Amino acid sequence: xxxxxxxxxxxxxxxxxxxxxxxxxxxxxxxxxxxxxxxxxxxxxxxxxxxxxxxxxxxxxxxxxxxxxxxxxxxxxxxxxxxxxxxxxxxxxxxxxxxxxxxxxxxxxxxxxxxxxxxxxxxxxxxxxxxxxxxxxxxxxxxxxxxxxxxxxxxxxxxxxxxxxxxxxxxxxxxxxxxxxxxxxxxxxxxxxxxxxxxxxxxxxxxxxxxxxxxxxxxxxxxxxxxxxxxxxxxxxxxxxxxxxxxxxxxxxxxxxxxxxxxxxxxxxxxxxxxxxxxxxxxxxxxxxxxxxxxxxxxxxxxxxxxxxxxxxxxxxxxxxxxxxxxxxxxxxxxxxxxxxxxxxxxxxxx
Amino acid sequence: xxxxxxxxxxxxxxxxxxxxxxxxxxxxxxxxxxxxxxxxxxxxxxxxxxxxxxxxxxxxxxxxxxxxxxxxxxxxxxxxxxxxxxxxxxxxxxxxxxxxxxxxxxxxxxxxxxxxxxxxxxxxxxxxxxxxxxxxxxxxxxxxxxxxxxxxxxxxxxxxxxxxxxxxxxxxxxxxxxxxxxxxxxxxxxxxxxxxxxxxxxxxxxxxxxxxxxxxxxxxxxxxxxxxxxxxxxxxxxxxxxxxxxxxxxxxxxxxxxxxxxxxxxxxxxxxxxxxxxxxxxxxxxxxxxxxxxxxxxxxxxxxxxxxxxxxxxxxxxxxxxxxxxxxxxxxxxxxxxxxxxxxxxxxxxx
DNA sequence: AACGTTTCGCGAAACGTTTCGCATACTATA
DNA sequence: TATAGTATGCGAAACGTTTCGCGAAACGTT
Numbered sequence: 001x002x003x004x005x006x007x008x009x010x011x012x013x014x015x016x017x018x019x020x021x022x023x024x025x026x027x028x029x030x031x032x033x034x035x036x037x038x039x040x041x042x043x044x045x046x047x048x049x050x051x052x053x054x055x056x057x058x059x060x061x062x063x064x065x066x067x068x069x070x071x072x073x074x075x076x077x078x079x080x081x082x083x084x085x086x087x088x089x090x091x092x093x094x095x096x097x098x099x100x101x102x103x104x105x106x107x108x109x110x111x112x113x114x115x116x117x118x119x120x121x122x123x124x125x126x127x128x129x130x131x132x133x134x135x136x137x138x139x140x141x142x143x144x145x146x147x148x149x150x151x152x153x154x155x156x157x158x159x160x161x162x163x164x165x166x167x168x169x170x171x172x173x174x175x176x177x178x179x180x181x182x183x184x185x186x187x188x189x190x191x192x193x194x195x196x197x198x199x200x201x202x203x204x205x206x207x208x209x210x211x212x213x214x215x216x217x218x219x220x221x222x223x224x225x226x227x228x229x230x231x232x233x234x235x236x237x238x239x240x241x242x243x244x245x246x247x248x249x250x251x252x253x254x255x256x257x258x259x260x261x262x263x264x265x266x267x268x269x270x271x272x273x274x275x276x277x278x279x280x281x282x283x284x285x286x287x288x289x290x291x292x293x294x295x296x297x298x299x300x301x302x303x304x305x306x307x308x309x310x311x312x313x314x315x316x317x318x319x320x321x322x323x324x325x326x327x328x329x330x331x332x333x334x335x336x337x338x339x340x341x342x343x344x345x346x347x348x349x350x351x
Numbered sequence: 352x353x354x355x356x357x358x359x360x361x362x363x364x365x366x367x368x369x370x371x372x373x374x375x376x377x378x379x380x381x382x383x384x385x386x387x388x389x390x391x392x393x394x395x396x397x398x399x400x401x402x403x404x405x406x407x408x409x410x411x412x413x414x415x416x417x418x419x420x421x422x423x424x425x426x427x428x429x430x431x432x433x434x435x436x437x438x439x440x441x442x443x444x445x446x447x448x449x450x451x452x453x454x455x456x457x458x459x460x461x462x463x464x465x466x467x468x469x470x471x472x473x474x475x476x477x478x479x480x481x482x483x484x485x486x487x488x489x490x491x492x493x494x495x496x497x498x499x500x501x502x503x504x505x506x507x508x509x510x511x512x513x514x515x516x517x518x519x520x521x522x523x524x525x526x527x528x529x530x531x532x533x534x535x536x537x538x539x540x541x542x543x544x545x546x547x548x549x550x551x552x553x554x555x556x557x558x559x560x561x562x563x564x565x566x567x568x569x570x571x572x573x574x575x576x577x578x579x580x581x582x583x584x585x586x587x588x589x590x591x592x593x594x595x596x597x598x599x600x601x602x603x604x605x606x607x608x609x610x611x612x613x614x615x616x617x618x619x620x621x622x623x624x625x626x627x628x629x630x631x632x633x634x635x636x637x638x639x640x641x642x643x644x645x646x647x648x649x650x651x652x653x654x655x656x657x658x659x660x661x662x663x664x665x666x667x668x669x670x671x672x673x674x675x676x677x678x679x680x681x682x683x684x685x686x687x688x689x690x691x692x693x694x695x696x697x698x699x700x701x702x
Numbered sequence: 703a704a705c706g707t708t709t710c711g712c713g714a715a716a717c718g719t720t721t722c723g724c725a726t727a728c729t730a731t732a
Numbered sequence: 733t734a735t736a737g738t739a740t741g742c743g744a745a746a747c748g749t750t751t752c753g754c755g756a757a758a759c760g761t762t
Contacts, residue, residue, distance in 0.1 A: 014481065016718060027742045032720060039721065043740070058474070064424070064483035065718035068415045069747045075463070075484070094445050101466050110484075112426070113462040115452050123409070130365065132415035132748090133426075133461075237647070266647050273649060293647050296588070296617050298624060367748055378712045383750060390751065394710070416748035420717045483718090709758070720746085728739075 015057035024053045035061065067132070075110045076100075076319060077134035081141045090235075091263070091291040092308075096140050096162065099312025107320055123151040130157060135323045138162060138315055144205050158322035162315040163206065170322065171331045172315045176206060179304040179336035180213035181220075183258050183286040186302070186338055188221045190346045192256040192284060196229030198243045198268055200260030207235065210260050210288065229254045233264045240267020248275040255283060255347035262287040262294050262303055269297055280345035290339055299342035307334050366408035375404045386412065418483070426461045427451075427670060428485035432492045441586075442614070442642040443659075447491050447513065450663025458671050474502040481508060486674045489513060489666055495556050509673035513666040514557065521673065522682045523666045527557060530655040530687035531564035532571075534609050534637040537653070537689055539572045541697045543607040543635060547580030549594045549619055551611030558586065561611050561639065580605045584615045591618020599626040606634060606698035613638040613645050613654055620648055631696035641690055650693035658685050 017035075021028045026046060034042045034050040042050075053059075067073040078100060080093050097111075104111055112134050126148040129137050136158035142149060144164070152159050153168045161171040187195050197214050200207025218225045228250050233243035240263060247257065248271055259265035265287035269279065277283050279299055287294060290305035311334050318330040368386075372379045377397060385393045385401040393401075404410075418424040429451060431444050448462075455462055463485050477499040480488050487509030493500060495515070503510050504519045512522040538546050548565050551558025569576045579601050584594035591614060598608065599622055610616035616638035620630065628634050630650055638645060641656035662685050669681040 017720095018718080028719085029721075029743080030741065033741095036720085040741095041739075046740090060478050060482050062419075062483045062718050064415055064419050065747090066720075067747095068413075068419055068718080068749090069720050071747080073415070073484075101464060105467055110479075111464040111466070113452060113464060115462070116456055127411045128461075131411050132413045133424075269649070293644060296644050296648055298620070298649055368750095369748075379749085380713080380751075381711060384711095387750085391711095392709075397710090413748050416717090417750075418717095419719090419748080420750050422717080703762100705760100705762080707759080707761100709756105711756085712754090713752105714754105715752080716750085718747105722743105722745080724742085724744105726739105726741080729737080731736080732734085 014062070015054075015059045016062070017059075019057060020050060020053050020059055023057070024050045026050065071132075072323075073133055073135055074108060075112050075134040076104060076316070077112050077114045077129055077137035079114045079129075079137055079139045079142070081139075081143060091293060092261075092289060093140060095291075095308045096312050099309045100138060100316050102309075103313045103316035107316065109316075109320065122147055126151060130155075136160075136319045138319055139164060141204070141206070143203070158319060160315045160319045160322065162311055165205065170318050170329050172311050172318070172334065174306050174311070174334045174336050176209035176336075177213040177216065179288060179306075180210055180258070181217045182336065182338040183288070183304055184214065184217035184221060184223075186286065186340070186344065187256045187258070187284065188223070190256075190284065190344060192347050193223055194226075194229075194252075194254040194347075195223060195256045195258065196226065196231070196247055196254035198231055198233045198240060198247070198257060198259045198264050200264075201232075201234045204235070207260060214258060226254070228252075229257075233260065233267075235261050235263055237263050237267040237270075240264030241270045242267070244268040244271025245274065248272070248277060253277075253283065256344070257283060257285050259285060259287045262289045262291040262301060265301055265303070266293055266297055269301075279343050281348065284344040284347070286338075286344060294339075294341070302341045302344045303339050305337050305339045307336075310334060365413070366405075366410045367413070368410075370408060371401060371404050371410055374408070375401045377401065422483075423674075424484055424486055425459060426463050426485040427455060427667065428463050428465045428480055428488035430465045430480075430488055430490045430493070432490075432494060442644060443612075443640060444491060446642075446659045447663050450660045451489060451667050453660075454664045454667035458667065460667075460671065473498055477502060481506075487511075487670045489670055490515060492555070492557070494554075509670060511666045511670045511673065513662055516556065521669050521680055523662050523669070523685065525657050525662070525685045525687050527560035527687075528564040528567065530639060530657075531561050531609070532568045533687065533689040534639070534655055535565065535568035535572060535574075537637065537691070537695065538607045538609070538635065539574070541607075541635065541695060543605075543698050544574055545577075545580075545603075545605040545698075546574065546607045546609065547577065547582070547598055547605035549582050549584045549591060549598065549608060549610045549615050551615075552583075552585045555586070558611060565609060577605070579603075580608075584611065584618075586612050586614055588614050588618040588621075591615030592621045593618070595619040595622025596625065599623070599628060604628075604634070607695070608634060608636050610636060610638045613640045613642040613652060616652055616654070617644055617648055620652075630694050632699065635695040635698070637689075637695060645690075645692070653692045653695045654690050656688050656690045658687075661685060 017028055017031050021031045030042055031050055032038055033040045034047040101111055114128060139161050141163040142161055149169060161169050163173050165171045165173050199211045202208050215225055231243040231247045233239040244267060259268055265285055268285060272279055279285055287301045287303035290303045294301040294303050314332060368379055368382050372382045381393055382401055383389055384391045385398040452462055465479060490512050492514040493512055500520060510520060512520050514524050516522045516524050550562045553559050566576055582594040582598050584590040595618060610619055616636055619636060623630055630636055638652050638654035641654045645652040645654050665683060
């Protein structure tokens, strides 16, 4: 609770509802009714006069004062998971933010970026959310079982999770297992049996699920997963490069590699380049996310697409429903789809 | 001015300063002084009691009420230029936003994303900025000579321009002519004389300046610019692909191509692939911006780097100075640098 | 003992809205 | 013509803060 410095700037001061009242020779309340088509009616003649004065004075309602009394700011807090400082820059988060912004536009809401909530593992960390500036919050890929989110549930603060799952909160996510199966099915359909994986980080729910689902899908195809071809990586190109080097250094190589997301896939591309391994001739690659970069790399990456636009739109709409008092839970899982591009092919004949 | 719906949610209601006063058996004002280390002192013993009660009640100051009276929200509005709906997704804007967010973190400010101000060509369009929710605004790449921005200057609303220039507003941008010269110097240094350009859109100041600077740099090297190798594009990969096709269809081809930004460069890469033109053996390419994708494409793109982090940090700091009443103008131009990667080489001998 | 000066505390005003309660005046119904 | 109902308007309270002004008590200095 810091000291608050006195205001000095903002030379021209805004007209208030009081100024209008004075000019239009009516009371403040009447002005309010006129401006809002308020809970009470005001005769056309005087309403027109008020409107005229308002526009002449360039009147703009002060939303701070308004939200103090209505207890609505029409602002949605967006909380990214931010492990490192630059988390916001990831393509995944960006697409999500973009979807949310688009949805907000239609719903007449604004977005407050709450980036200082990096660690949400305590009640206190989430306090900035509760100071009246936003009506609710969207959490993007929050860490599982966060104490902060439990607190919000407890006090009934409207919030939704996108790419995250919690029985007690309205959540929107994808079915990773379906997505991964699509990838493995595709490899198997092409005739691959020697399939490796650049695994995601176990701490992130998406990483964990994709890793598990891979094992499962392989099993259901009767394929054996080779420990030596399962390399751990984090969701980052550099990590993909490193993991790729490890994988390609094995004396026997797989003919197909599933990457836990597109960022590690682009890292893997680099590794292939280093080892003079051709994609898709020598090795087939599938990613996950359908990030914008997947069409920028050569060959374009076959990947599993998430309906990010849909998800972010649903999440945003659900949040405003929640804010408006609807209580039924709207959680939903979204369907993924395989986008076939040029990074997959039949395996070469064994020489 | 729409109707305001009554609040329904938010079951548990927050403790107010009044509750604390009652519990701690002091007056409201004393609580405020204690909590803020306020303009007046309060004896340690009673201050401690107040603090205890506050934390017991999970008290959080209502920032809406506070900013109503202090006229400070500690929120910075960020206004992207948004021609299409998905403008926010561009790598350029994202890096800038990321930089702003990082700076805000250090300056204890929050970010309100104002995306509905798409057209800033009238006073009215900017009204949402003036309703008390933010103390100032950062405009990212605003269109030149916008009437909305003039209005802000007129009424003295704190604002800064980043990637934009206006004598009357504090602005931060790069010297495109220096950047472009670096690129042309590099080509010339390698021995290229047949240099083409995938030009930027003239409407955007960056596009315009880069195009002009190219002509100028070529002239200063005594190189002739060939009309047929100057292809117009917009700052988008698709457009780069199309322009690239046009360029590569010429019966004589340049040995080097300067692209107005990295996005069109990635498009040009695709065109080269289609035409089986090798980079850098057959043609050298330089981009502009040093976007994240420039290291994801093969071969990694040589490009002109902008100090986006620095710019966004300076812009953010300047804005809060402005808000705090400092009046000296802090406009600044930033220096660009060439990042040499693998997309440039000496031209092949004429056969 | 008389005096300034500081410390401490409270009440109240202010910020700009929304909306309730009340007082008129007008209108329709019995 | 009396009466209920409705349109019209105003004043005031409320939202949760910050901070000013005022008084009372405590303190030190002559």
